[in-house]
Amino acid sequence: MTEQPGDHLRRTGPAWRLLQDKVLVHTRASTRNGTNPALSTSEHDGIILCGADALPVIGSFHRQAPGRRLQLVDPDSYSDYATADAPFRVASNNCSGQQSLFEEDDTEELRHSQQGQLSNGATASLTPTRYIGAGDRQAVASALQIVRGLDAQQTMLTLPLDYKWLREPDDLDYLIAMLADLPHVKAIALGAARNPLATRGTVTALRKLITSLERVALIRTDLAGLDAYAHGALFVSIGMQTPMRHIRTPGSAGPPLPRTSNVTTMVLHPQLMDYFRANTLRALYGRLPGPLCDCSVCSGRSLLRFDHTLSDQEEANRHNIATWLPWADHLQRTEPGADRRSAWQQLCHDARDAHQELREHLSDPGALATPSWFKVWAGDPD
Structure with a gap:
């Protein structure tokens, strides 16, 4: 059946129902050699596309095969830190050169960002949350306050958390308490200069976070996604490229390239x-x-x-x-x-x-x- 204009906005169910029990591929929308195996194969449950061209690519893919698989857009808004005044990256506070209080215009920009994802065929929308530094409770509280005004059935709160949130029991308990009654899907992405689970105790802490919440996902990860899924995550995404397997702390350098190549396999x-x-x-x-x-x-x-x-x-x-x-x-x-x-x-x-x-x-x-x-x-x- 041919999809009619606007059909992509009439979802068959809330995000948590559509994404339940799915293991997605997290990948760049475009690769250096112009091909993307995640887009050309159908064995997996779906994709999360990252990069400046993610929206047009996912829109094109949706028009070619509407309803064929689940597809989301990663806003990739993690290059700077979230603050209480500006927890999300939207056009009005991203272009001003300074961070200001997240006001009504910013909220409308955020809604516009979410609608843009849905209009291009995304199964649901991910918020463009900035990187949340260790223990920054004010940034978390601000993001939660704003996202409560967005449709819980179509909007997922992205939580790009520094791994140190998992090292401090009080901070972890704070996160759990704050997120417990949020009806939206909580999409957690862990950040670190290297592997965020390398520190002792972080695996157990992540499991506690996953098992203590409903409608929680782990995205942009490696095989830790399967551990999270086994312990009750709603859905997970596993990165195809190395940078898609965790997010980096703002300002940190990536792993060095091989001496004889500018490509790492x-x-x-x-x-x-x-x-x-x-x-x-x-x-x-x-x-x-x-x-x-x-x-x-x-x-x-x-x-x-x-x-x-x-x-x-x-x-x-x-x-x-x-x-x-x-x-x-x-x-x-x-x-x-x-x-x-x-x-x-x-x-x-x-x-x-x-x-x-x-x-x-x-x-x-x-x-x-x-x-x-x-x-x-x-x-x-x-």
Whole structure:
């Protein structure tokens, strides 16, 4: 049936119903080589597009295949800090050169931003929330006060939180108390200079945040999304490119590029359930036979074939999605609650055993360390 003008605004249900139990791909709208495997494949549940051209791209994609899959737009408003006066990035306070009290004109701009996403075919709209620094309770309170005036069925509150929110019990309890009665979907994105779960205690704290709230999602993340989903998140999104797997603290630099390339290819190892740089993976195995992969992209080929080139990066991105999709599907097919948590822990336990088995064959066993957060996923204390 051909979609009629305005049909995209007549949703079949509220955001929390449409997005429930979904695992989405979080990706740039446009890539350096002009292709995007997340847009060209349909095995996953949907996409969240990021970047200046996200709106037109998602609009074009929606017109080509209306209703085919879930699609959201990440406003990518995290390059500066939220304040009590300006928790959101909208045109009127973004162009003034200074932050002013979030007034009626700003609220209308915010509504206009939300409507723009919906008009281009987004399943629901994400607020353009700025990066919320550690313990900035006033910024949180201001964002909540404003978002309560927006339609809860179509608007999701984006919460780009510095990971240090998870390190302070009082701050975490404050977040939970403030968000508990908010009817909107709460889309949490964690920020740090590196992996936001690398600090001891953050995995447990994130689980507490997820399990203490209703209608909460974890977006722009890595396999932590599957842990969040197993512990009750409404939906999650897993980043295709490295910058899409967490947000960076404003002003912090990204990881350095390989010495011989301006492209970084990250490869998800199926048995180890971890991402590795292409050159790191080759150095790790040395003279050992390379690991073979049976995903739909690799079809039994070695993971050591990847290098830091645009074409290899694109193929590795497709491999990465094809690798975690079966894990997501397994969790989605498992009864929520204790059974789903147990299924996820077993996947991680098996991968931790694979780490140990590989270490026994390496000439330098210390070159392969099991990440601290992964040990917690596998059942170790945090």
